[in-house]
Amino acid sequence: MSTDNSSQPNSLAGVAAARHREPGSAPLGSGLEARGVHAWFGSHHALEGVSLDFAAGTVTALIGPSGCGKSTFIRTLNRMHEFIPSAAMAGEVLLDGKDIYAPGTDVTKIRLQIGMVFQKPNPFPSMTIGENVLAGLKLAQIKSDRNKDELLEECLTRAGLWQEVKDRLGAHAGGLSGGQQQRLCIARSLAVNPKVLLMDEPCSALDPGSTLRIEDTISQLSKTMTIVIVTHNMQQAARVSDYTAFFLADGGPGQMVEVGPTNEMFSRPKDERTENYVSGRFG
Amino acid sequence: MTTTTIPHHETVYPKRPWKATKADLIPVFAALAVAALLDYAVVAITPMKGKLAYALLFFVFGAGFQMALKWKKLGRRAAVDSLAGSVAISGAVIAFVPVLSLLETTIVKGAKGLSLGFFIHDMSVANYQSPLSEGGVVQAIVGTLYLILIATAISLPLSLLTALYLTEIKGKASGFIQFLVQAMSGIPSVVAGIFIYSALLLTTSLRGSTIMAALALAILMIPTVTRTAQEVLLLVPADLREAGLALGATQWKTVATIVVPAARNGLITAVILGVARIAGETAPLLFTLGVSNKINWNPFSGGQSALPYYVWSGLGDGTELGIDRAWSGILVLLIVVLSLFATARIFGTRKVKIK
Numbered sequence: 001m002s003t004d005n006s007s008q009p010n011s012l013a014g015v016a017a018a019r020h021r022e023p024g025s026a027p028l029g030s031g032l033e034a035r036g037v038h039a040w041f042g043s044h045h046a047l048e049g050v051s052l053d054f055a056a057g058t059v060t061a062l063i064g065p066s067g068c069g070k071s072t073f074i075r076t077l078n079r080m081h082e083f084i085p086s087a088a089m090a091g092e093v094l095l096d097g098k099d100i101y102a103p104g105t106d107v108t109k110i111r112l113q114i115g116m117v118f119q120k121p122n123p124f125p126s127m128t129i130g131e132n133v134l135a136g137l138k139l140a141q142i143k144s145d146r147n148k149d150e151l152l153e154e155c156l157t158r159a160g161l162w163q164e165v166k167d168r169l170g171a172h173a174g175g176l177s178g179g180q181q182q183r184l185c186i187a188r189s190l191a192v193n194p195k196v197l198l199m200d201e202p203c204s205a206l207d208p209g210s211t212l213r214i215e216d217t218i219s220q221l222s223k224t225m226t227i228v229i230v231t232h233n234m235q236q237a238a239r240v241s242d243y244t245a246f247f248l249a250d251g252g253p254g255q256m257v258e259v260g261p262t263n264e265m266f267s268r269p270k271d272e273r274t275e276n277y278v279s280g281r282f283g
Numbered sequence: 284m285t286t287t288t289i290p291h292h293e294t295v296y297p298k299r300p301w302k303a304t305k306a307d308l309i310p311v312f313a314a315l316a317v318a319a320l321l322d323y324a325v326v327a328i329t330p331m332k333g334k335l336a337y338a339l340l341f342f343v344f345g346a347g348f349q350m351a352l353k354w355k356k357l358g359r360r361a362a363v364d365s366l367a368g369s370v371a372i373s374g375a376v377i378a379f380v381p382v383l384s385l386l387e388t389t390i391v392k393g394a395k396g397l398s399l400g401f402f403i404h405d406m407s408v409a410n411y412q413s414p415l416s417e418g419g420v421v422q423a424i425v426g427t428l429y430l431i432l433i434a435t436a437i438s439l440p441l442s443l444l445t446a447l448y449l450t451e452i453k454g455k456a457s458g459f460i461q462f463l464v465q466a467m468s469g470i471p472s473v474v475a476g477i478f479i480y481s482a483l484l485l486t487t488s489l490r491g492s493t494i495m496a497a498l499a500l501a502i503l504m505i506p507t508v509t510r511t512a513q514e515v516l517l518l519v520p521a522d523l524r525e526a527g528l529a530l531g532a533t534q535w536k537t538v539a540t541i542v543v544p545a546a547r548n549g550l551i552t553a554v555i556l557g558v559a560r561i562a563g564e565t566a567p568l569l570f571t572l573g574v575s576n577k578i579n580w581n582p583f584s585g586g587q588s589a590l591p592y593y594v595w596s597g598l599g600d601g602t603e604l605g606i607d608r609a610w611s612g613i614l615v616l617l618i619v620v621l622s623l624f625a626t627a628r629i630f631g632t633r634k635v636k637i638k
Binding site for chain 1: 295297298299300304307356357361
């Protein structure tokens with residue numbers, strides 16, 4: 001296989017180049033920044049010294065083989081890491097310039113601003129489709145002055161699900177297909193209007209059609225929010241992201257090997273390990 | 284020693300910024316101290332008196348101050364969250380106070396009578412007025428262990444098979460059996476004793492013995508173990524059963540080698556709950572146990588003793604020494620049951636670790 005991926009018509013670099021745009025056009029605040037983030041599970045050092053700046057309005061893909069610390073890293077970004085009893089961390093995560101781990105921070109308000117979509121679709125089983133979308137408002141006790149029906153339609157439209165469910169908003173969410181359920185979960189996280197959306201392998205359990213629809217959704221959303229997506233699918237990273245970060249655990253703790261604009265990461269990565277990974281020779 | 288060049292890294296230590304720091308805890312404890320003082324003052328100047336008033340007011344003031352602290356720091360949502368936490372803690376404390384009080388009374392009153400003699404002597408040469416070191420519980424300990432062992436040996440296979448019928452085979456009679464199991468769990472324990480008495484002892488020449496009492500106890504144990512085993516087996520993911528069946532296994536092999544081992548810890552809990560149900564039962568023993576004041580190693584004939592029966596007779600005796608015997612008997616029963624549970628847990632978890 002040639003190392004010059006850009007010469008191949010359907011190469012990842014080609015996909016990434018076609019996708020590339022100038023990010024950060026919308027005034028979204030100053031985004032999210034990780035500074036020297038380490039993570040531990042008990043005495044196991046899972047992640048070492050990751051510093052990564054997520055500019056407002058960009059999509060950043062985190063790629064790397066299983067066990068390299070991508071998911072651990074994304075969970076430190078909205079303080080979900082601390083739910084594991086033995087977990088510890090070091091470093092700072094700045095949202096609009098303020099450390100979300102600073103003493104006296106209201107962690108529920110942080111998670112309200114940094115939403116999350118999980119690997120497995122997890123709509124609330126006791127709620128209808130409509131109730132699921134608006135669940136965040138109820139859970140966070142937000143009194144929205146907006147019309148509920150308008151908000152419902154807007155969130156479902158942004159998540160690319162409105163056309164499919166508009167006639168059955170009162171049905172239970174369990175009756176939807178996996179892809180629809182995942183888009184419902186995206187709609188649910190949009191209703192509270194987060195600044196950042198973290199997605200931990202959101203398409204790994206979905207068919208290609210549903211995956212494409214969610215990728216469309218991500219492209220639409222990136223105009224108004226900052227998105228971080230963990231993915232094992234490098235085509236997906238190339239299609240949806242502005243920046244790509246490559247993680248690797250080489251025997252020791254997971255580290256970020258390299259980060260750069262997605263088209264460069266797939267066409268001329270600086271690190272040999274990145275090149276081996278994106279060209280499919282390893283991992 | 285040669286000097287090697289090791290790339291220098293600044294050492295980073297793991298931290299838990301989400302845990303409350305000392306600076307966070309000082310106002311919390313200060314608020315609790317103020318709540319305690321206020322509590323004391325209110326009880327002193329108002330007609331409300333007694334331990335209950337102290338406890339109640341402390342919860343109210345304590346929860347109130349914590350709420351106010353959270354409200355000031357993080358707002359209303361955090362204050363409500365803190366209140367819910369306080370209510371949960373209060374509930375746990377309220378539920379545990381009677382348990383701890385019971386335990387304390389039993390240990391304080393029961394420990395007085397414990398001596399080596401109490402553990403190694405039976406009651407064959409002593410009566411309830413003898414000193415506790417001359418007539419003891421050894422025959423009752425043996426009797427209780429026998430009863431627990433035999434009742435478990437009878438009810439565990441029956442319960443496990445019933446639970447497997449209900450969860451794995453899901454036969455046509457499932458609904459009816461489920462109903463029966465639920466109805467059985469409501470049987471008053473004395474009825475189980477009377478049932479064995481009238482069905483087996485009155486109509487035949489058999490006399491009260493360990494096996495008869497164990498049968499009565501098994502009637503009480505079966506519904507508890509069945510219900511719990513059933514819940515535990517239902518928790519085993521259907522994927523595991525399918526994975527076994529998809530490898531070409533028969534249903535019997537799948538259940539025996541995959542489902543039951545996966546539920547092992549829960550099944551041990553089921554047995555422990557069943558033993559807890561019967562270990563302290565006295566009423567079923569009255570009609571079925573016969574009586575013995577010395578060790579009877581033969582479970583099939585002759586009367587037997589048991590710790591709850593010993594306690595009951597001590598109380599019935601009514602004298603000071605009889606009641607002392609009862610307290611010490613309760614403490615010995617607690618120790619026996621707790622050691623059985625501990626053994627079951629150690630035995631159960633060790634097997635899992637070996638895998």
